[in-house]
Amino acid sequence: MSESDTSNFVVREHIYQPDIPPHIRQLEMELMLEDPPDIATCKDLILDHHPTNFQWWSGHPEPKERRDTSGLTPLAAAVKRGNIEEAKALIEGGARADVCGPTFGSLPHLAVALSYEGIHQIFPLLKLVIEAGADANAPGPDPDKESLLCMVITTLWLPNYRHAICRYLVEDGGADVNMRSQSGMYPIIAATGTADKKLVHYLIQHGANVNVSDDQGLRAVHYAVPSASNRSLGSLIKAGVDLLSPDNYGRTPLHFAASLCYWDFIRIFIDFLPEGYDINVRDNDGWTPLMWACKNSRSEALKIQILVRDYGADIWPVSYDGKWSALKLANFTAGDLKGLTFLAPLKDQSEKILQDGSKQIWDPEFHKISPGDHHNFNSCSSCYTVSDAFQLQNGC
Structure with missing residues (x-):
């Protein structure tokens, strides 16, 4: 090791830690566990006046052969266009509202798909077609077959609309709060992923199972821990969420918290873990939470020090493939993580006896590696690998 490297290690040994009074941490925990206020109802929505210049239909029930090339009946086409008056006239003339198709899902799915352009038409159309017999639990279009509740949660970004429509679907439309989409998504996971604490609390009040998992084995708690601003974690904890559950790759919420949370939140999260948890739990590749913390270039050295010291x-x-350690990952990540002396043992402690009786010797050369390429901080939503191009991954 060069003299410059040695001096760098000495400098990085002591990391400044801001002093946060205990009462501030206690307040943060209380805020996380505090129940949010009720979500909005349809009465809270401000609905536009809708135009009446529509093309009238003769009023005869529509046979299957009247569907257009995309599988839409005249009523479905009217809903897709956001034409409330035409849809109402078709229903009054006998058109069926319970039609479904692999390309569009159901009529309620078509209504929600109006999104921003026709957001004021969504609720009137939903109410119209559901009261006319549309099924709020019909699957969405292929291939995901997204449930209606999940679609509302992930599509409508205005909180009042999202809340009011979800409330209507659950309380009046009979929507199942535990309905699974083909992709494995559940309403409770979708709501947690959008950091919507009010909606998470509401879904739990109405019977949502907080321990369901998606196709990656990720539960709502995995989605709640990456951001300290996602206060949904408190509602999940009060509902009995399993804080130690692994996903399909063996990654527990602690792995996610260590990788993605800031140093002040990692303390709060760990304080919630049940007694006897393993701070060194390994995923399917043999990576510990500390290794995940060292992998992320956005990690703070102070957080890593807290994991080790406290x-x-x-x-x-x-790692099980014999290629990575926490120090090697930190050196590869570089930036603020390079040269952390607390990731290496003292010189007189370079040997360790393992549980099976074998001896492990610290080899400084093994942990040396050139820094990786720089990037612009876009990360995969599944494995959280950072790359130079934004892409939503589903099968990492």
């Missing part, structure tokens, strides 16, 4: 994270584990 919570006993082990610096010795090596």
